[in-house]
Amino acid sequence: MPASRPLGMYHDSYWIMYVLMLVAFAIFAKGVYDRYKLWKVGAPENFKPDMAGLIRLIKNSFGHARLLREPGPGVAHAVVFWAFAVCAVGTLSIAVTEDLGIPLFQGGYYLILSLAMDLLGLGAVIGIGFAAYRRYVLQPAGLDNKPDDLYTLLLIEAILVTGFLLEGLRMAAIPDPWAAWSPVGAAVAALFSGGSPAGLRSAHQAVWWIHLLFSFGFIAYIPYSKMFHMLSGSANIALAQGNAAQKMKPIDMEDETVEQFGVAELQQFTWKQLLDSDACIRCGRCQDNCPAYQTGKPLSPKKLVQDFKTHLNQKGPLLVKGATAEETSASLVPDVVNEEEVWACTTCAACEHQCPVYVEHVPKIIDLRRNLTMMESAFPHEVKLTFTGMERNGNPWNISRSEAKWMSKELGVASLAEKPEVEYLFFPGCSGVFDERNKKVTTAVVKLLQKAGVSFGVLGSEQTCCGDSARRLGNEYLYQTLAQGNIEALNEYGVKKIITTCPHCFNTLKNEYPQFGGNYEVIHHVTFLAQLVKEGKLQPQKSVDATCTYHDSCYLGRYNDIYQEPRALLASIPGISSKEMEKSHEKSFCCGAGGGRMWLEETIGERINVKRTEQALETGAGMIVSACPFCLTMMEDGTKLKSVDETVKTKDLAEVLWESVQ
CATH class of the missing domain: 3.40.50.1860 (Rossmann fold)
Structure with missing residues (x-):
């Protein structure tokens, strides 16, 4: 088996690499500390590390569970992630072998790692190309482009390409009997066949410096770019509640010292809520799945979080320096977001369930509503009657x-x-x-x-x-x-x-x-x-001849993970055939009634319940079945507005079962 390969990169100025490395890591550390100080302007919040957070981190940071829900960008991101992880291991192995004299990078370990670095590196080059094509050619609606996006893609691609050039020049200058284990490097080396050894070594040294500067530049750039999500996103995943919308944190209403209910200003958010803003990578999945945004309302969960981040970047440094209240005073509503955004949310939690880094949108919106309702009495006029009742x-x-x-x-x-x-x-x-x-x-x-x-x-x-x-x-x-x-x-x-x-x-x-x-x-x-049907205590016998489509309630499905029981109940009823809507299960589209929207008028854009009704009608089903009184009301209103209520029935699952059991 081979010993470590001659790298051909050592020269009289090699020590400069360590100076540059220290500078890069110093800039990196300062950037991280500066972001940490911004988070700490928020209110205290205690977290206890738990096994659920660790499992969530492993599944989503390393396993890319949520990212892979969209296979194209998910696979591309996963390949780039693992390419950098494996290349980092390879670089560390080289340093240990060459600088510490510990014979690590040799034998079978060398061969397997060399092959993995080449194949994953090639995949990453393709993945970055796909990301650029998707972002700048396909331009999906959920993505917005900033200069940082382009800089990041170009910098990563430059590191990968110069890495392969470096490997190819080394293999061209020094024949490698194990070249088959570095197939991409061997292919690049073939491009330089016939070159003089001296010229190849000089080219190798020049590319080595370029690759080094790109790599250290990338490290220094991380805290100041979207790549900071590698740290902030991972921390956010580990510290998330997992299903934040499911239960709101209570306010101690009996504490007479409490002067503020809800959130009016930036520093009243907790530090974890401010961390959310840095974790967000602007992928647009929350926006793509938000019923309010998809029906023309002013709310975009992505924009909301990014607006908070912009405000944090503006006001945070002043708060860190201890500026006075007059210098930092700014009401989040309406100075950062407007009231229409706050009241448009149905609290369906589609945003939270699609977010790869577990940004928790709903609690922030509820905190803003708490301030508007309890501190300012600035709520929609219809709500007064609801509260009075x-x-x-x-x-x-x-x-x-x-x-x-x-x-x-x-x-x-x-x-x-x-x-x-x-x-x-x-x-x-x-x-x-x-x-x-x-x-x-x-x-x-x-x-x-x-x-x-x-x-x-x-x-x-x-x-x-x-x-x-x-x-x-x-x-x-x-x-x-x-x-x-x-x-x-x-x-x-x-x-x-x-x-x-x-x-x-x-x-x-x-x-x-x-x-x-x-x-x-x-x-x-x-x-x-x-369960009663399964135990034989209820026996559906009468055939209910109908083709139905089942609408997943947000509070039953996304909030409490109840998807199979309703479908099992439908399947037990003779004569029933079911068709799934395109948006079902955890991607179900809200009926529009959650978050108190049941009691509010919908005057902006398309009605959410009408859009959901249209999705149900696309299945061709003659019956829309739900398991929620709000959903039933909204879907029934939807069929009336679409003038199909005579031909398309809306029923609760219990009603359909009773027809069969009688």
Whole structure:
């Protein structure tokens, strides 16, 4: 097996390399420290390293899990990443062998690493070419081009090309019996065949210096360019919540020393939220999947984060230097982003689920809403009626709670006040109790539970909104009032298990109520019904002859990863055939009702529910099935606006199952 190959790069000025290396790393270190100081102007936030963060880092930084959801750019990025990783190992191996005298770069290790460096390096050259072609020729809508993008591509390509030239010149000057293990280098060496040894050595030395300067220049440039995402993105992935939109961080409403609710100025974001801005690589995937942006609203999640970064770069250095409040004062709304952007968000979390570096958009928007709602009372006028209804009657419809007694009167369901010794609390939510259309869904679920012999009760006139819309519209005080009232009632009755029909209730009770001492086993009705069918307690027998398409609710799917149970339930019903929409599962397109948008008018651009209805109609299905009262309402309105409501039916899964079970 070979010893290390003669590198032909040592000369009298070799020591200069180490001086340049120290300079490059000093510039790099200063850049990193400067960015760190900018993050630290944010509010404190404590993080405990956990195994979930490490696994997430391995899967997404090294495994490129999210990047590979788009195969073209994902594969190109992965090849470039691994090429640089392997070449860094190779360079370090050479340094250890030549400078420390440790015989590392030899034998089988030398052969395998040489082959890997050549093949991956060639792949990286092609990958950078593809990235340039995609960015400057194809120009997908999600990408915007800045000078930094071009500089970065050219610099990486220059490092790769000069690296192959260096290898080829070395092999041309010094014949290598193991050339087959360096196929790209051998091909380049063939271009210089016939050259004089002295000329080849001189050319090698010149290219070596060029390659060195490019490489050290790249290291120094990292903190000042988009390449900084190698560090900030990795840190962000490791420190992310994993599903930040799922539960908002509570405000201590009883702390009388708190003077600010939500975020009005830059430094009120946490340092982790400011790190988000540096992690963002402007890939546009959040924007490409944002229902608000895709329907002509002013919100772009990418632009929002980049606007925060621009503001951080402007105001951050002043804050670091201890500038006065007057010198740094700037309201994020409307000085950095406008109100229309803040209120356009449906909190569907499509942005967060597509982001390769786990930028957490939704909590920032909710923090801005909290300031607008609780500090400035600057919220859309329609919201006032919603809040009033929740405050007075415990529901956004502002209907008397006594009306909830219909379930006992018409369906024979006992309230917990009448019969507390039941296994499950059935929590149909405000829509299931007070909305006429969704009362039919509640009826279907109740009849199915009764047929299966499930022991359950309801709250009846004690039914109160879970508070989801209040929290996501920024009214944290109202949310906590509703949540604490519900938790007190549930705990008083000794509730342990809850069945919900609304994914918003499901997410709130399951993931957010524990913040206030409400710990329950919460199950969504489709999951529960699917289990009853599996156990044979419900037996779909009657054929429901229909072709349907299932719409994934954001709060059921992306928020809580419930995708298979609804489809399994549909598959159990005789006569049903299903067609998937192009945007389904985790890429499902929002109905437009989340984040409190259910209660707001939609006056800018195309209606989100109409666009989603159009996507459903493209499948040719005669029935649109959902498992969310908000989605059902929005899709039903969509079919009416498209004038197809007579031919295309909209139903909840429970209604379809009841047709078959009767």
